[in-house]
Amino acid sequence: MRDDPYVIALVTRAAKGDESAWNEIVERYAPLMWSICTRFQLGRHDSEDVAQTVWKLLVEQLGKLREPAALPGWLATTTANECRRVVKTARKCERLGTMPEEAEQFVDPEVIDQELLLAEQNAVLRAALAELLPRCQQLLTMLFLSDPPRSYAEISATLNIPVGSIGPQQGRCLKRLRECPILIALVEGDRGSTDPGGEPGA
Amino acid sequence: MRDSRDDEQLMAALREAMRAREAVPDWFIEAGKSAYAWHNIDAELAQLTYDSSRDTERAAVTRSENASIRALTFTSAHLSIELEVTEGSLLGQIIPPRGGTIEVLTSAGASTTTPVDEIGCFSVVPKPAGQFRLRCRTTDGTDVLTGWTTV
Numbered sequence: 001m002r003d004d005p006y007v008i009a010l011v012t013r014a015a016k017g018d019e020s021a022w023n024e025i026v027e028r029y030a031p032l033m034w035s036i037c038t039r040f041q042l043g044r045h046d047s048e049d050v051a052q053t054v055w056k057l058l059v060e061q062l063g064k065l066r067e068p069a070a071l072p073g074w075l076a077t078t079t080a081n082e083c084r085r086v087v088k089t090a091r092k093c094e095r096l097g098t099m100p101e102e103a104e105q106f107v108d109p110e111v112i113d114q115e116l117l118l119a120e121q122n123a124v125l126r127a128a129l130a131e132l133l134p135r136c137q138q139l140l141t142m143l144f145l146s147d148p149p150r151s152y153a154e155i156s157a158t159l160n161i162p163v164g165s166i167g168p169q170q171g172r173c174l175k176r177l178r179e180c181p182i183l184i185a186l187v188e189g190d191r192g193s194t195d196p197g198g199e200p201g202a
Numbered sequence: 203m204r205d206s207r208d209d210e211q212l213m214a215a216l217r218e219a220m221r222a223r224e225a226v227p228d229w230f231i232e233a234g235k236s237a238y239a240w241h242n243i244d245a246e247l248a249q250l251t252y253d254s255s256r257d258t259e260r261a262a263v264t265r266s267e268n269a270s271i272r273a274l275t276f277t278s279a280h281l282s283i284e285l286e287v288t289e290g291s292l293l294g295q296i297i298p299p300r301g302g303t304i305e306v307l308t309s310a311g312a313s314t315t316t317p318v319d320e321i322g323c324f325s326v327v328p329k330p331a332g333q334f335r336l337r338c339r340t341t342d343g344t345d346v347l348t349g350w351t352t353v
């Protein structure tokens with residue numbers, strides 16, 4: 001796993017009692033855990049159970065994590081294990097007729113690794129956007145992330161800038177986004193392992 | 203100078219990233235945030251291992267007269283908490299039986315404590331409205347917290 005100093009700082013702060021750091025960890029990695037729960041086709045109740053258990057385990061480990069950078073991998077593995085437990089319990093309790101082979105397919109560790117890589121990349125992209133100036137965030141959001149896309153006239157009115165300067169500002173904001181250190185780290189990490197199948201923890 | 207295809211690729215990736223975040227329900231995020239309440243609390247987690255209401259659809263055909271009483275079981279490594287939900291109260295027993303206290307913690311942050319008698323029985327009246335969890339501390343020093351639930 002990449003050595004992400006920001007994640008290490010978050011874990012350290014959360015271990016010292018900073019709840020906002022904890023909330024940020026949750027915001028950052030809940031999508032990873034959610035995608036794994038979705039892979040296991042868990043319902044609301046079971047997903048909530050898994051989330052509670054995994055986050056509780058992490059809270060207990062906060063002060064003892066010797067390599068906070070390994071956190072995403074740990075979360076993915078622990079979530080997958082909890083999902084397996086929940087699926088087994090559900091089958092025992094409710095005598096579901098789920099085919100065992102079907103469940104085996106869900107527990108394929110390669111699928112979990114792929115979800116992990118994708119979620120990591122997504123978390124870095126979101127963090128990079130969040131580090132831009134609010135104005136840049138707004139502009140890029142309106143230009144590229146709105147559905148339906150906003151018109152230049154609308155953007156001009158909302159951000160109070162002339163239509164003619166939207167293009168140049170967009171260029172500057174995108175440049176800043178690319179220059180964000182965590183994004184550069186991600187791109188360089190990609191070059192290190194170009195296999196789309198995903199070598200975990202390289 | 204990068205070409206616009208690079209930009210489009212970057213923004214497409216960002217779009218996917220935002221979508222992945224938006225797909226996560228609020229309650230799932232909340233489950234993570236509320237877990238911080240465990241920080242520096244040395245209690246075991248008791249997991250919901252049985253809930254009669256989960257059998258409702260299946261049991262509808264063979265419903266008996268007591269099917270309307272909901273029963274829940276939380277299990278930890280050291281004890282189980284069995285609950286029965288009646289109209290106005292929550293009746294419970296600690297297995298294996300022993301005395302102590304039961305604390306009802308609501309998601310709003312309120313807390314009330316009820317004694318557990320020496321055969322492990324307790325009652326919470328009125329039953330908690332909304333989301334809550336139970337913290338059970340026994341006389342022999344076991345400290346157990348259940349996951350969030352509603353009855």
